[in-house]
Amino acid sequence: MREAPTDSPVSSGGPECIVRFDKVDKSYDGRLLVVQGLDLDILRGEFLTLLGPSGSGKTTTLMMLAGFEAPTRGSILLEGADITRTPPHRRGLGMVFQNYALFPHMTVAENLAFPLEVRRVGRAETEAAVARALDMVRLTGYGERRPIQLSGGQQQRVALARALVFEPKLVLMDEPLGALDKQLREHMQYEIKHIHERLGVTVVYVTHDQGEALTMSDRVAVFNDGRIQQIDAPRTIYEHPDTAFVAQFIGENNRIEGKVAMISEGLAEVVLADGARVVAEAGPGLETGADALVSLRPERIAVGEAAGSARNRHEGTISEVIYHGDHLRLRIAALGRDDFVVKAPVVGAEHLRPGATVPLGWRPNDGRALPLDG
Amino acid sequence: MADLTTLPDGDLARDLKRAERRRRLTAMMLVAPLFLFLLVSFVLPIGDMLRRSVIDTEVAEVWPNAAAAAAAWDRKSEPGEALFAALGRDIRTSAGERTIATPARRLNYALDNGRSLVLGTGRALKQLEGEPASWRATLLAENPAWGERMTWIALADAAGPLTDFYLLTATDLMRDANDDIVSRPPERSLYLQVLGRTFLVSFTVTVLCVLLGFPVAYLVSNAPERVANLLLILVLLPFWTSLLVRSAAWIVLLQDQGIVNDILQALHVTSEPIRLIFNRTGVVVAMTHVLLPFVIMPMIATMKSIPPTYLRAAISLGAHPAVAFVRVYLPQTVPGVAAGALLVFIMALGYYVTPALVGGADDQMLAYFIAFFTTSSANWGLAAALGVILLSATMLLYVVYARIVGMGRVKLG
Numbered sequence: 001m002r003e004a005p006t007d008s009p010v011s012s013g014g015p016e017c018i019v020r021f022d023k024v025d026k027s028y029d030g031r032l033l034v035v036q037g038l039d040l041d042i043l044r045g046e047f048l049t050l051l052g053p054s055g056s057g058k059t060t061t062l063m064m065l066a067g068f069e070a071p072t073r074g075s076i077l078l079e080g081a082d083i084t085r086t087p088p089h090r091r092g093l094g095m096v097f098q099n100y101a102l103f104p105h106m107t108v109a110e111n112l113a114f115p116l117e118v119r120r121v122g123r124a125e126t127e128a129a130v131a132r133a134l135d136m137v138r139l140t141g142y143g144e145r146r147p148i149q150l151s152g153g154q155q156q157r158v159a160l161a162r163a164l165v166f167e168p169k170l171v172l173m174d175e176p177l178g179a180l181d182k183q184l185r186e187h188m189q190y191e192i193k194h195i196h197e198r199l200g201v202t203v204v205y206v207t208h209d210q211g212e213a214l215t216m217s218d219r220v221a222v223f224n225d226g227r228i229q230q231i232d233a234p235r236t237i238y239e240h241p242d243t244a245f246v247a248q249f250i251g252e253n254n255r256i257e258g259k260v261a262m263i264s265e266g267l268a269e270v271v272l273a274d275g276a277r278v279v280a281e282a283g284p285g286l287e288t289g290a291d292a293l294v295s296l297r298p299e300r301i302a303v304g305e306a307a308g309s310a311r312n313r314h315e316g317t318i319s320e321v322i323y324h325g326d327h328l329r330l331r332i333a334a335l336g337r338d339d340f341v342v343k344a345p346v347v348g349a350e351h352l353r354p355g356a357t358v359p360l361g362w363r364p365n366d367g368r369a370l371p372l373d374g
Numbered sequence: 375m376a377d378l379t380t381l382p383d384g385d386l387a388r389d390l391k392r393a394e395r396r397r398r399l400t401a402m403m404l405v406a407p408l409f410l411f412l413l414v415s416f417v418l419p420i421g422d423m424l425r426r427s428v429i430d431t432e433v434a435e436v437w438p439n440a441a442a443a444a445a446a447w448d449r450k451s452e453p454g455e456a457l458f459a460a461l462g463r464d465i466r467t468s469a470g471e472r473t474i475a476t477p478a479r480r481l482n483y484a485l486d487n488g489r490s491l492v493l494g495t496g497r498a499l500k501q502l503e504g505e506p507a508s509w510r511a512t513l514l515a516e517n518p519a520w521g522e523r524m525t526w527i528a529l530a531d532a533a534g535p536l537t538d539f540y541l542l543t544a545t546d547l548m549r550d551a552n553d554d555i556v557s558r559p560p561e562r563s564l565y566l567q568v569l570g571r572t573f574l575v576s577f578t579v580t581v582l583c584v585l586l587g588f589p590v591a592y593l594v595s596n597a598p599e600r601v602a603n604l605l606l607i608l609v610l611l612p613f614w615t616s617l618l619v620r621s622a623a624w625i626v627l628l629q630d631q632g633i634v635n636d637i638l639q640a641l642h643v644t645s646e647p648i649r650l651i652f653n654r655t656g657v658v659v660a661m662t663h664v665l666l667p668f669v670i671m672p673m674i675a676t677m678k679s680i681p682p683t684y685l686r687a688a689i690s691l692g693a694h695p696a697v698a699f700v701r702v703y704l705p706q707t708v709p710g711v712a713a714g715a716l717l718v719f720i721m722a723l724g725y726y727v728t729p730a731l732v733g734g735a736d737d738q739m740l741a742y743f744i745a746f747f748t749t750s751s752a753n754w755g756l757a758a759a760l761g762v763i764l765l766s767a768t769m770l771l772y773v774v775y776a777r778i779v780g781m782g783r784v785k786l787g
Contacts, residue, residue, distance in 0.1 A: 118692045
């Protein structure tokens with residue numbers, strides 16, 4: 001067993017680290033690495049979301065933490081103790097599954113009592129804990145029902161309560177809201193977030209829904225190809241993506257490709273193929289002369305009058321206007337692309353019609369210049 | 375929609391009915407062939423069997439006067455001269471018309487020497503000219519058994535048209551000389567013991583099938599698809615050969631010089647051959663083999679519907695994998711196990727060929743006797759009564775089973 005590295009900023013001074021993945025590799029077939037070289041510190045009390053497309057390694061990472069998959073190489077530490085070879089039932093982690101996995105032959109109360117019974121908790125204590133857990137998810141009085149008699153949202157709340165009733169140090173959630181419809185999903189996002197805030201329990205949450213990741217998390221780890229691309233607060237992930245993948249995976253964005261002409265004071269000037277110049281915040285690893293991708297959020301682009309005297313100012317021709325209720329979505333031909341997307345406010349947008357040529361403007365900090373991958 | 379809501383309700387209902395009629399007709403036509411087939415091949419025969427178990431007209435057809443007189447008799451007083459006369463005349467007539475064998479056979483079911491009593495009396499009366507002064511004296515002189523109450527009770531029982539004789543016999547009961555229902559003497563009792571044996575063998579086979587089938591079903595339902603398909607073919611392989619061949623194959627395997635005994639002796643488990651066939655062991659082994667697929671299939675269907683996340687969830691909640699299996703997985707397999715067990719048990723109850731081939735004299739089940747009375751001795755009344763006993767015992771058991779397991783939970787496919 002290796003010693004825990006001490007160079008991490010987390011273990012020195014900052015919030016305490018509860019779980020550490022140390023150079024973890026995972027392969028199912030001996031040829032392909034599903035997770036490669038994973039170093040990850042999970043902080044006590046945080047809500048960490050593992051986000052990524054399917055096959056990116058996020059679920060495998062969660063399953064290794066739960067103990068249902070064994071790392072091929074490397075080790076996992078829980079509160080400093082190596083749990084790499086600890087069987088799942090002795091890890092003491094709560095887990096919520098996508099299909100709830102409520103035991104259909106038990107009542108709600110029996111489901112909640114199950115983790116306490118297998119821990120040989122006394123009867124009175126168990127009953128009190130079950131009552132508290134039901135109260136926590138606002139299902140008091142539902143204890144005698146069978147899971148099948150509950151709605152999807154109620155079942156999800158029971159699953160949540162069951163994973164929390166034995167007061168685990170860490171709760172793992174594997175796409176728990178995936179089976180719910182959109183409205184209920186949003187409601188449950190807030191509910192889980194509030195429970196997390198109230199209990200202060202550490203949550204590791206797996207999802208492929210970026211909206212979910214942004215609204216719920218303290219930190220988001222974006223996975224791709226078995227590696228963490230970036231791990232940061234949601235706002236940093238969204239506004240300052242480190243890689244082209246992250247920029248593209250989270251939220252909508254316009255891709256402008258060109259060559260880096262110069263970098264100064266954190267800003268990069270990128271020259272496009274048609275000679276136009278775009279100034280944007282320089283991402284990590286960007287070098288002068290290299291190919292770059294400028295990622296630009298559609299809602300950060302001002303159209304028409306509002307473009308004003310922004311440092312980045314270009315002209316475009318509107319090809320399509322789609323009404324979305326709270327905003328207009330414009331497709332514009334600009335900067336050599338015909339699929340430039342801009343979200344504009346509905347108010348004062350009378351002049352935005354297909355065929356109109358309009359000025360576009362944005363501040364340098366609203367765009368992000370990143371090394372072009374692939 | 376607006377048009378519809380303005381229609382009077384009656385029109386809407388009528389239109390709906392007309393629209394639905396075609397669909398209903400189609401559905402009925404699809405079901406009709408099977409329904410008719412079942413009616414002819416299943417419902418009617420069972421109805422006929424139930425009828426035959428309580429109907430008794432054989433004696434009345436040949437001896438109409440005696441049957442009528444015996445039926446009118448109060449079964450308590452001494453039989454009067456009129457009764458003797460009616461019987462004597464009928465015996466004489468039937469002996470002359472050579473139809474006397476039927477009542478003779480029927481009375482032989484109830485009386486130890488019924489056949490010789492009737493046939494002997496018939497031979498004697500055929501010689502008799504005119505009316506004797508006393509039919510009573512004549513019959514008694516021919517055979518003193520005609521003076522016994524049992525004889526007349528048996529005749530009254532057989533007089534029809536309805537009788538409880540067969541049902542009583544099938545449950546090892548009889549009417550004594552005082553017309554009371556009593557148990558048959560042990561040496562003449564058989565069927566309750568056979569019924570008990572039938573249930574015991576079926577129960578043993580069912581338990582073995584569930585115990586042997588469960589791990590296989592678990593393996594099949596959790597294996598990768600290609601492996602699962604292969605395993606499933608192996609499970610269903612027995613269906614590809616006839617029941618007869620499979621039963622006979624067990625004779626080859628289990629006989630004294632068979633492979634199993636050879637191996638046991640080669641391994642020095644035993645010094646001489648163990649009797650494995652033509653006894654209860656053989657019956658249970660062969661029946662378990664034949665019926666195993668029927669318990670495995672419903673169990674696979676149920677197990678496949680249990681997502682693996684249930685076990686994972688239980689383990690993640692702190693349960694040892696064995697505890698998780700017993701407390702979370704096992705209860706969810708109940709519908710499949712219950713369905714498979716019920717299927718096997720009910721099929722085993724009616725098994726005939728396998729016990730007949732690989733069992734000894736003391737291993738024959740009720741179906742064997744039903745077949746015997748139907749085909750060999752033409753005692754259809756008793757065959758039907760045994761069928762009724764088996765049917766009602768099975769239904770009783772089914773009700774108890776449904777209470778315990780809950781029929782809503784049983785899942786066959």
